[in-house]
Amino acid sequence: MTRIAVSLLYAGALVVLIALPQLISVKYYLHLSILALIWLIVSQGQNLIQGYTGYVSIVGAGFMGIGAYSTTLMGMHLGLPVWLTILLAPPMTAVFALIVGYPSLRMKGHYFAIVTLAFNLVIFIVLLNFTELTQGEAGITGIPKPAGWLEALNFRDREVYYYFVLAVAVLTTGIAWAIVRSRVGQILMAIRQNEDLVGALGVAAWKYKLFAFVASAMFAGLGGALYAHYQSFINPEVFGVAQSLDAILAVIVGGSGTLAGPMIGAFIVIFLPEYLRFADSFRLIIYGLLLVLATIFMPRGIVGLAQDLGARIAGRR
Amino acid sequence: MIEILQQIVNGIAIGGVYVLIALGLTTVFGILGIAHFAHGSVSMFGGYLTFFLVAGQGIPLVIAIPVALTAGVVLGMAIELLAYRPVRKASHINAFIVALGLTMMVEGLNLEFFGHEQVVIPTSFDRVFNIGGVTLPELRLYVILAAALLIAAMTIFVERTKTGQAIRAVAENRDAAILMGVNVRTIPLVVFAMSTALGVAAGIMVGALFAIAPGIGEGLVIKGFAVLILGGLGSIPGAIVGGIVLGITESLAAGFVSSAYKDVIAFLVMIFVLLFRPQGLLGKAS
Incomplete structure (x- = not known):
């Protein structure tokens, strides 16, 4: 993919994330999105x-x-x-x-x-x-x-906290990008x-x-x-081992060694178990099975899969 | 002095369990280079099954144990065939993720079949021996003896038999082993059968000595890995020495320092050893 296309994708993702609280009607999903953004920060670190x-x-x-x-x-x-x-x-x-x-x-x-x-x-x-x-x-x-400065910036408000965490997530992703692009990276x-x-x-x-x-x-x-x-x-x-494993999974499932991988992975790690709630006690089994299958058939994560697809489409032209 | 001896005896029983777990992990690692994280959960499956047969169905222990061992071995071989074999050529990170996924699946199976109650396998070994002031419950003695027997049997199998020789050959140099006519497709299955049998035995011992509950398996496999690291990855004598050392360290820590922090002390000992011997106590320097 060209650099412009990639930049457009990142810009599009950012726009969706900024608009997200307005698109979500269920409060609970906003809560999960905040958790996912926190995991995004942790996963970017894990990815390093x-x-x-x-x-x-x-x-x-x-x-x-x-x-x-x-x-x-x-x-x-x-x-x-x-x-x-x-x-x-x-x-x-x-x-x-x-x-x-x-x-x-x-x-x-x-x-x-x-x-x-x-x-x-x-x-x-x-x-x-x-x-x-x-x-x-x-x-x-x-x-x-955290203490707010204005009436509008009350951090008890979930939406305000969401934008706060989003800002930090963007900042840390930027830092990760800078590290990766540098000589150190x-x-x-x-x-x-x-x-x-x-x-x-x-x-x-x-x-x-x-x-x-x-x-x-x-x-x-x-x-x-x-x-x-x-x-x-x-x-x-x-803060136990199980959650550390979630960070590893976020990186692997998203696509390790890519900047976008942990972003996608963090949301999957938070939202997938929620969507599997209907399965109740089978949830753990299904989650594990999905992991095993994903690793066997999609070893480079979702980003890797998307890159392969993109290359195939580009090749056909 | 008596108190120290008492804790050492306790530590040997726990250490024996660790050795059994670690031996399974170390042979799997030697052959496939996989950190078989689901090992603890599979072992607990065997322990749960034994409890279910003995306490739920009233089947005597001498029949329940072989049944649980067989079921565990089938599960272990299925894991190798269906999950680990497809990722054999992938990076070790991916194999590790598969192992994590398997752990979740087996833990889920355990929850589904056996519930989340804490269970203790009932045995009739209630006598307590007293040897020079050191008390030794009958059950603990049998656990130590059984562990010693299994360790000896496994060592003889790997060192003395033709199959054992093939296992060691694959561990040492896979390509050369293929050229020597070793069937590298069946060897991993044999290794998994052996490892899981040892693991299930350890699971039954844990279930009889302490208790089985969700999460215990993961704790056990982490201890098993600690033993491996302490003794040296892929080394059978290392696993034996490492397991006993870890068991005794833990017991002494629980008896004289703090039972809440016994695991912390055990891990710190492991890390301390690694600072001076990064290859483990009996591992070969690479």
Whole structure:
């Protein structure tokens, strides 16, 4: 596809997203759309380490949890304004990611995936048991919304919060785009292709891997912070391994190593389980089956499928 | 001192279960390079089935166990044939996603068939032995013995038999194995049958010692992977040593530090080991 066509597609998607609250009549779908946009932010981060660098990290939701709890706790105990704590959440998450990333990134392939998985479990168990700080399973309620400036900008209004999250999602997608287009992004993709070669060229691959890992954690931390202030309630349950797997799925199903992939994937991961609700207890089985089939028959995700179709149509002309 | 011994004995029983899970994971990984994440859920399927047969149908344990093992083995082989085989040539990320999808499916099946209640497989092994101050429940002793027996049988199978030799050959060099006349289409099926049988045995042990509930399988498979990493991916002796080490570490942590944080301590030990030996305790340096 030409560059113009791609730009038009992105512009069209943005227009649809801006118009979405006006098109949706059911409040619940607006709620899901906000969650999907938060997942979009997390998935863009996940894509940096998983899609572009080729390292499957299974600690995305754990980092979301760190972002969510740090913004909440800083507000509660230090009395900082919500805007400031949201901004501080990604750097806080980055500190944890540095500690986690250093030992994890010494491992490759499956080792790395499983070590990060272990870290997600550690985060989860600590959130669950450090009740003095996190209030454990009961969770923390009454997390404040960001303060609005005008009457119209009341963040208690779902629609306002939607546009707020949309703005952040566009911004983070832009950052991801800038990273991917930069020299750093080129090196990350080179690491995915052949890490030994990158090392042989005299590039310290571990620095770049650590950068991608920490950047992905910051995206997740930001997503977690937005989640906490949106729901006004957090407990450890939503920051477990299952949710980390959702982030991985969003990237894979959408199309890993593409900018559009996580966008599509995030919406699928949030909306598909809802649409399968009619199936009740079979939901898990159908969801799993769809995943298996999608991976076998559509290994490059929806974006890959669209590219193949596009190429076929262009070839026929 | 007695207390330390007591915790070590407890740890060996749990460690035995971990070894059985890890042995299945490590052979599958060695042959197919797949992180078989659904292994825990398949194992729990066997545990649930045993509970259903014993508690629901009144079938004696000695009959229920082979039935559950057979059903588990069929499920394991079907997974290899239908789900993993098509993605054999794809990237390992895709194979991993298939494994995740399978985990959801098997967890869903378990929920559908057996409900979401926590169940304990009833056994009549209620005696408690006391050896020099260390208490050893009869059931725990049998679990340790059965685990040891299965580990020995599996090791002999892989090391001494012709089929075992073929398995090791495929793990070492697939192309060379094909040239030597090894049938690489049936070997994965054999590996899955063996791995799942060990897994189901572990599932039954968990069901009798502790309890089976939704989510337990995933916890178990994560521990299994931790054992693999600790011992070295693809290494059978590594899985045995790693499993016992993890089981004992966990028990000591639960007994002397905090039972809530026992898993955290176990994982930190794993990560600590990796900092100094990235290839695991018994893994070969690559």
